[in-house]
């Protein structure tokens with residue numbers, strides 16, 4: 029099943045997506061749907077199916093979930109660790125260490141406040157000269173870290189701020205418009221193999237392709253359940269949170285985001301997440 033949120037009678041409402049049309053689930057946003065499924069001990073997709081209206085509508089997908097918390101893992105693809113080490117001036121192998129060791133890198137990425145959905149602007153901090161998109165597979169977490177579904181994420185990052193000093197990581201990662209999510213959440217019964225997804229990313233500027241990159245999730249160096257286990261370890265991450273699994277596509281400095289650029293991330297089994305970039309203060 030594919031779930032999103034739409035504006036239905038003036039309320040953000042969860043909806044099932046079928047053949048490009050949506051069937052809203054009245055009185056529930058995605059968090060409310062997840063909370064109810066857990067409270068009643070029923071399957072999320074079954075609950076959605078039994079409460080969705082029957083008539084399909086043509087409504088634009090919004091952010092598929094306003095996550096209670098957003099978390100992210102890093103250096104989960106060799107390309108990400110190698111790029112960061114190559115660029116980093118101070119500690120050689122700093123990122124390779126995390127790539128290699130049992131404990132993965134994880135960090136807080138924010139709350140719904142910093143998240144945007146399809147076609148909404150992603151942020152370039154006004155004090156960053158090298159902000160890059162990070163196209164990632166993300167999982168939606170239920171109680172105890174259960175994977176309820178998959179979506180696309182853009183872990184937009186001010187790499188120049190991170191590169192200056194590792195202690196600046198939170199400032200490079202958390203700010204207005206730093207995380208795009210969407211366009212849908214695909215439940216695990218429909219997306220059975222998250223380790224064979226082609227992720228592509230295109231940046232266009234003035235209608236021309238500035239950058240294009242791709243990676244297959246088979247290059248993800250960790251099991252998703254391992255990433256989840258570390259993030260929820262001694263940490264009661266609430267149901268309805270999101271975890272980004274890291275980038276395998278690296279955008280270099282010559283393609284740093286500028287205002288007006290459009291970033292489009294695609295995975296055929298999930299869809300297309302497109303966002304314009306803008307300066308944020």
Ligand code: DO4
Pocket residue numbers: 100101102103104105108109133162183273274275
């Ligand atoms: O340590 C830096 C963050 C890495 C990251 O976000 C990624 O690899 O996706």
Ligand code: MG
Pocket residue numbers: 100101102162164183272274275
């Ligand atoms: Mg990332």
